[in-house]
Amino acid sequence: MNTSEILQAIASGERSAREVCDQALAHIEAGDGAINAFTATTARRARAEADAVDARRARGEALPPLAGLPYAVKNLFDVAGLTTLAGSRINRELPAAHEDALLVQRLQAAGAVLVGALNMDEYAYGFTTENTHYGATRNPHDRTRIAGGSSGGSGAAVAARQVPLTLGSDTNGSIRVPASLCGAWGLKPTFGRLSRRGTYPFVHSLDHLGPIADSVQGLALAYDAMQGPDPLDPGCHALRVQAAMPDLQQGTGGLRIGVLGGYFREHASAPARAAVDLAARTLGARDEVLWPDAALARAAAFIVTASEGASLHLPDLRRRPQDFEPLSVERFISGLLQPADWYLRAQRFRRAYRDQVNALFQHWDLLLAPATPISAPAVGTEWIEINGVSHPCRPAMGLLTQPISFAGCPVVAAPLWPEATGGMPIGVQLIAAPWNEALCLRAARALEQAGTARMKQ
């Protein structure tokens, strides 16, 4: 059952929230050995939350928008009673969180039922979820391939239909990359839209949180439920809720939609370009648009990420580097050694870059680009080739997402299934100006209704 069917069945009384919850837990128990999306399940809590929904219905109360919907969160979200691992071995030594992350509190208030915590790259520094401590998360469509990262468990759990909704984080692409490689819907909101309070940070200047879901409705419902100001998160700039659900069915008529060329075509394989072309045809987009300074933005994002990400872990990198993820420990150390000039230059560039990007959106409402250069490679792949040029596989997965998140624009990653990928998906980014998530979601809904973008049955 998908999000819509689950919510309708519970609302109508056809199924209890407890039944749905138990079915999700059983599905995870039976199948996760092969996928490795979960690092913990929260069965007792989930049953209590589901029973609370059923009790409300029995009392004849109006149900909240996500009543009874099972979901899970990347294990960098605080969950009361669980230690916030953030994909690391070191964090196992921390005490359990004493309260939920704010977004988990908001989903609970909306009636959603938390069933567990999900695997990720250590401290979110990666695009592949090849986690040495907890094992690689496998792509549900081909278990020899990666699920993407760093929210790999979040993408795989939705794609494997273990849960219809997950939460992830996206600093440079960590929601959009697993959504693309697993064939699920992902939303990276505007930078500063959703509170990050109660999550383990990676890069304060760039961290975003958002949902991955089995449908556009699921994305929009979760997104709306999580919105709201948070004066206690200095990175939360939203001052009020701007609900997306009311406009979801408005279609894309009258919108100025373009296709990103240049950098975004040069760094995309033929199937990735084909996926964008298919989405463009469905949405009636014909014009090619040049995004300003994409390569420079990626370079700046790379530098900011390395400096800030590494700085958070200096004490542990001094004392116990052997306890870090072998695939990223040397990147962390390299980040610590970067000259201050690089970091400052990157942050100054970001201000000018933001102005250029916002100026572009004076002429366009929505822009399309691939989410990943290729479909999911095999676990352990070191190098990939894109249009005849070799790239180190792990960082290259973020080539097309980093320039967009560095500007802070909202993006929906829509799952498409182009030919010549061996049946694997590639996501298409639907990009709008800051604070215009509703446009991304409207276009996503149009692609979903046309059957162009979809979850695999």
Add this chain to the structure above:
Amino acid sequence: MKEQHILAYVQAAAPTLGLELDAQRAAAVAQHFGRTLAMARLLEQAPLAPELELAEIYRAAPFPGAQESA
């Protein structure tokens, strides 16, 4: 910048942060540093006017509202 210069920088700079690197780790760090150096070189080519400030600027406190005195 040549590879041996990058490695020498890594080996010299790491102790200033209290990081101990064996030869194998220093070489691996230098490889990553070299990749980032290429990106930094690219970024250096972007013209940045002196008045262009950092993306995020410190704010001492929210500016007082109309009903408040500073």
